[in-house]
């Protein structure tokens with residue numbers, strides 16, 4: 005293999021779940037467990053321990069609460085800022101808990117803050133008819149829809165109650181902590197208004213889920229916005245990141261290990277989706293439902309645990325083809341079929 009195409013992972017050691025490792029002066033890598041096949045998330049603690057900024061917080065459940073209690077008990081950490089990159093529970097779960105513990109505000113983008121509050125308020129609520137129709141249209145069976153209805157509202161149980169106010173961060177802002185200026189770069193497609201933090205001076209990118217070294221982030225269509233085209237947003241965001249971030253910047257991702265080679269990885273991600281779009285377009289020579297497209301889109305087996313994610317991702321690619329004028333959709337008995345044009 006041509007070594008030029010490979011990413012460089014400069015750190016041998018990886019912190020165990022629930023522990024912290026200083027990888028550069030005043031840059032600490034914290035790993036927290038996740039109760040799923042993706043079994044960890046990385047959090048970043050920047051600055052002197054007693055006046056530090058935490059980026060992302062871990063999912064709200066017993067193991068992570070215990071780990072945070074241990075870390076706070078064993079070290080002199082005092083947080084001055086809590087920033088979350090986006091509203092997924094592994095990132096925002098402990099934000100409310102930590103912001104109350106340290107009596108400091110939570111900083112995040114407006115899109116993520118409000119989306120998170122809406123999703124959390126769905127907990128215990130009825131399942132909207134729109135959501136059931138959305139998955140029926142995609143071709144899910146009655147049993148699969150029943151399983152979805154049973155799990156509906158799970159989101160709220162994975163996050164500690166959010167503070168009722170927050171500090172807004174938005175694209176282009178420059179904020180300062182740990183004697184460093186950081187620019188805020190927004191990204192779309194994985195979540196409503198994801199933010200990355202970038203220091204051009206330190207050549208450091210805190211990437212959240214916007215740039216991961218080995219897995220690709222979920223880019224999906226959800227029932228609240230069935231006509232969305234998150235994949236084009238995602239591709240645009242990858243290109244934007246490539247324009248702003250230097251190739252020799254150290255990327256601190258939310259999953260996997262810190263790496264060098266931002267541009268190589270962004271190119272690979274863009275190629276991955278463009279190749280999927282081409283394969284999908286070829287497949288649609290015959291009309292297909294969303295659920296019929298999994299085989300060309302995913303290497304892994306699709307089962308009940310990842311069905312909704314796969315459906316959302318398949319619809320993201322299908323909607324993108326429609327928006328590019330390469331496919332059309334029609335309905336037969338409430339089920340959507342897609343065909344090449």
Ligand SMILES: [Zn+2]
Nearest residue numbers: 090092194213
């Ligand atoms: Zn995420």
